[in-house]
Amino acid sequence: MLLNNIFETHKIAFMKKLVLPLIFALATLPGLADAACYASYKAKRDNPLKLHFGVAEVSDSQCTKAAAAKALSPRLEKAGWHLLSIVAMIPKDKLGEVKADAGDYFLRY
Template identity: 45%
Template sequence: MKHVIFPLAVLATLSALPATAQAACYAEYKARQDSPYKLVYDIAPISGPCTLDAAKAKLQSRLAKRGLTLLTVMSVSER
């Protein structure tokens, strides 16, 4: 009987995992580089709350490390 219960318990645990997974958040944004001048449009994954303000805060520091200035966050979406 132990051989039947253990696989069922594992199966029940594994089937519950996708239900607890959080949806990924993506932000659509525009940025610029000054030297040489370049405009950038991209979509980036964002951790944390899926809001325009949260995306703006995350993207500003991330893009600054690449020499880019965030112009606007156009939208956020969960997928």
């Protein structure tokens, strides 16, 4: 009986120290997944000259024009595009308004 009592005490301590924080962390992850921001941008390719307008998702911590440019430029460069400018930061509820304008470049990069 004494061993059962000690086991129960350790089980409760384990729950408090490890399991409950883990459950809390997992419960907050879906909220972190929604922490995104969207940037509309202009990009170009040379030889022959091609231009495109697009919309890209960046993290919430990159939700300024300068930070979005820094994050988006390498993505575009990998595909052979050069970022010309970040046009605007777009709230999630306004994405539908620019989807048609971005066409194939909507959330592509």
